[in-house]
Amino acid sequence: MGGEGAAWASGIVVGLVVWGVGGGARVLVVRRRADPREPQGERRRAGRRERSAPAAEVPVVVVLALLEAATQAGAALPRALQVVGRAVGDPTLERVGGALILGARWDAAWEGVRGRVVADALRDAWTSGAAPSGALASAGSRLRRGAAARAKVAAQRLGVQLVLPLGLCLLPAFVLVGLVPVLLSLGVGLLG
Secondary structure (H helix, E strand, O other): OOHHHHHHHHHHHHHHHHHHHOOOOOOOOOOOOOOOOOOHHHHHHHHHHHHHOOOOOOOHHHHHHHHHHHHHOOOOHHHHHHHHHHHHOOHHHHHHHHHHHOOOOHHHHOOOOOOOHHHHHHHHHHHHOOOHHHHHHHHHHHHHHHHHHHHHHHHHHHHHHHHHHHHHHHHHHHHHHHHHHHHHHHHHHHHO
C-alpha cells in the first residue's frame, strides 16, 4: 500500500473511531418495510430475529487499529473499549470497558474473555499509565506478520500440491501432441 493509500485508510479508521467516540456509532441493521397485511406480532418476532443475528467477526488487527485511533483521539481506555466493542459488535469489549469504569481490577475485568491479544497489548497502559498506541501498533504488526507468514507457507504448500495434478494433465498431452506424431512419422518413414 503506497503512502497515499495508507493515509486514506488511516483517515477512514480515524473518522470511524471519532464518529464512534462522539456517540454516533450504532449497530446498523437493515430493516424490512412493514407489510400492512402482516400481523403485528409477526413483525415484532421478525425484528427480534434481525437484532439477534450474529454479526460477522471483525479481525483482531482491525480492533487493535480502532483502539489505537480511539486512544490517540483522546478517549480514555475504558471508553475506547466500550465504543470499539459497540462499533464492531463485540459485547465482551463493551463489558470489559464497563467493568473498568466501575473500578474492577484488570484481570477481573478480562476474566472469561477468549483471545487475550487485546488485553495483553493494553495491560501496561492500564497498570503503569503508559501510552497504549505503541503497544497496540506492535501487537497489530505482530499479528500481520504472523498472518503473512501463514499465507506464505500456505502458498508454498499449494505449489507443491499442484505439481501432481498438473503433471497428470500435462504428461498425457505431451505424449499425444509431442511424441505420438514423431513416432508415427518415424514408423511411416521406416515402413514406406
